[in-house]
Amino acid sequence: MTPMQIIFILTAAATLSAAVLVVTTRNIIHAALWLIVSLFGVAVFYVLLNAGFFAVVQVVIYIGAIAILFIFAVMLTRRLMSDSGPQSNTNWWLAAVISVLLFVGLIWMLSSWRGVTGEPPVLKSNIDTIGLLGRALVSPDGFVLPFELASVLLVAALIGAIYVAWERK
Amino acid sequence: MMVPLSWYLIFSAALFCVGLFGVLSRKNAVAILMGIELMLNAVNVNLIAFWRYRSPSFIAGQAFAIIVFAVAASEVAVGLALIISIYRRRNTVVADEIDMMKF
Numbered sequence: 001m002t003p004m005q006i007i008f009i010l011t012a013a014a015t016l017s018a019a020v021l022v023v024t025t026r027n028i029i030h031a032a033l034w035l036i037v038s039l040f041g042v043a044v045f046y047v048l049l050n051a052g053f054f055a056v057v058q059v060v061i062y063i064g065a066i067a068i069l070f071i072f073a074v075m076l077t078r079r080l081m082s083d084s085g086p087q088s089n090t091n092w093w094l095a096a097v098i099s100v101l102l103f104v105g106l107i108w109m110l111s112s113w114r115g116v117t118g119e120p121p122v123l124k125s126n127i128d129t130i131g132l133l134g135r136a137l138v139s140p141d142g143f144v145l146p147f148e149l150a151s152v153l154l155v156a157a158l159i160g161a162i163y164v165a166w167e168r169k
Numbered sequence: 170m171m172v173p174l175s176w177y178l179i180f181s182a183a184l185f186c187v188g189l190f191g192v193l194s195r196k197n198a199v200a201i202l203m204g205i206e207l208m209l210n211a212v213n214v215n216l217i218a219f220w221r222y223r224s225p226s227f228i229a230g231q232a233f234a235i236i237v238f239a240v241a242a243s244e245v246a247v248g249l250a251l252i253i254s255i256y257r258r259r260n261t262v263v264a265d266e267i268d269m270m271k272f
Binding site for chain 1: 171172175176177178179180182183184185186187188189190191193194195196197199200202203204206207210213214217218220221222225226228229231232234235236238239240241242243244245246247249250251252253254256257262264265
C-alpha cells in the first residue's frame with residue numbers, strides 16, 4: 001500500500017458514499033449538498049491523475065455553477081414536494097436490480113480485458129499538459145472545430161434556458 | 170507503485186451505476202438531473218484515466234473531456250429551466266405526473 005493508493009481508497013469511499021446519499025436522501029436540499037461532496041471527490045481524482053486543470057475546472061464549473069444552479073432549482077420548486085413522503089417511485093427495486101446487473105456486467109467485461117493492469121507511463125517532468133491542451137483547442141490541426149461547436153452549443157443552450165424559464169405575464 | 174488503471178475503471182463503473190439508480194428510481198425531476206450529473210462525472214473520470222494511462226502525450230482525451238464538461242453544463246441549464254417552467258404551469262416536479270405535452 002503506497003500513500004497514493006490509500007488516498008485513492010479513502011477518496012473513492014467518500015465519493016461513492018456521498019453519491020449513494022445523493023440518490024437516496026429524502027431531503028432534496030441535502031441531496032444537492034451531498035452532490036457537492038461527491039463532485040469534490042471527483043476533483044481529487046483529477047489531481048491524482050495529473051490533470052490539475054480539470055480539478056480546477058471541476059471545482060469552478062461543477063461545484064461553483066452547476067451545484068448552485070441545482071440548489072436554486074430545488075428552492076424554486078420546493079413547496080409541493082415535501083420532504084416527508086417517499087422520494088422513490090414504486091419500481092425502485094427494479095432500478096436497483098438494473099444498476100447492480102450493469103455493474104456486474106461492467107466488472108465482468110473489465111476482468112476479461114488484459115489492458116487494465118500495468119503501470120502508467122511516466123510523465124516527463126518538463127511536459128506542460130495545460131499548454132498542450134490550450135494549443136490543441138485553438139490550433140486548426142487540433143480541436144478548434146469541436147471546441148467552437150461546444151461553445152456555440154453552450155450559448156444556444158443558455159439562451160434557450162432563459163427563454164424557457166422566462167415568466168410570461 | 171501507483172494506482173492501477175482497473176481501480177479507476179471500477180470506481181467510475183460504480184459511480185455510473187449509482188447515478189443510473191438515481192435516474193431510474195427518483196420521483197423528483199431535479200433529483201433525476203442530479204443522477205445524470207453523477208453519470209457524466211463517471212464518464213469524465215474514465216476519459217481522464219484512459220488519457221493518463223494509455224496516451225499521456227496525445228492530448229485528445231483531455232479535449233474530449235472538455236467537450237463533456239460543456240455538454241454537461243448546457244444539459245443542466247436547459248433541464249432545470251424546463252423543470253422550473255413545468256413547475257410554473259403545472260405546479261408539479263414529480264416526473265410521473267408530467268405526462269402531457271400541452272396543458
